Amino acid sequence: MMNRLFRKKGGFTLIELMIVVAIIGILAAIAIPNFIRFQAKSKQSEAKTNLKAIFTAQKSYFGEKDKYSTDFTVIGFDPEPANRYSYGLATGCAAPVAATAAGRIGAKTGCIGQDVAKFTTAPAPKDAITALGVQPSVAACPSCSFSANAVGNVDNDPVGDAWGITSAPTGATLNSTCGVDSNLISAGEPGNAYNDVSCE
Known part of the structure; x- marks a missing residue:
């Protein structure tokens, strides 16, 4: 049974x-x-969050000094270590740097590089203009404005993700080639110039 x-x-x-x-x-x-x-x-949220922080820091500095600065140290912006993106208030900011005080000395020249301990090589831009997203600059008063950018790599291919932000009242035109709906951004809003996720 x-x-x-x-x-x-x-x-x-x-x-x-x-x-x-x-x-x-x-x-x-x-x-x-x-x-x-x-x-x-x-x-990509790292780039958006930090560009908004740069915008806020610049606006706070402008409120005290009536001008914008190209020196990240002066405006008080420094991203957390292990940052994936390089940030620029000046051109050519994409080189990896050590996440130390000595490594961050480039902040005085308007560049903060990505953390070399985690991201050893700078992303290769699709082309030189696209990498900037928006041309970093600080315009002198009376028509004061600034533009900043972020370049990083989010999907481990050679090409970088490019973002930009501006304080210009009329906004800015991004150097976009792929993956964005519009190449116009309004003041204070981060814009994606080259989307590393949807572009190959």
């Missing part, structure tokens, strides 16, 4: 197991690329 009970209990057949494995494989093939893209998009 006991033998019959044990014999009636059957396991999964090989075909059933193969169907389950095939379904899991199909779901993984659909989900993994979307997850990787979502993860890369979440990394």
Whole structure:
């Protein structure tokens, strides 16, 4: 009697197991690329957040001194260590630097590089203009304004992600070539000049 009970209990057949494995494989093939893209998009929040912080720091400095500065140290902006993006109030800010006080000395020249301990090589821009996103500058008063940019790599390919922000009342035109809806940004709003997630 006991033998019959044990014999009636059957396991999964090989075909059933193969169907389950095939379904899991199909779901993984659909989900993994979307997850990787979502993860890369979440990394772009660093650029947006820090560009808004640069904007706020510049506006605070302007409130006290009636001018903008190209010196990150003077305006009081310094991103957390392990920053993925390089930030610029001057041109040519993409070189990785050590996340130390000595390494950050470039902040006085209007450049803060990405953390070399985590991101050893600067992203290669699609072209020299696109990497800037918006041309970094500080305009003298009476028509005072500034523009800053961020360049980083979010998906481990050679090309960098480029962002820009400006205080100009009329906004700014981004040097966009791919992955953006509009190349115009309004004052105080970060804009994506080259989207490293959706462009190849």
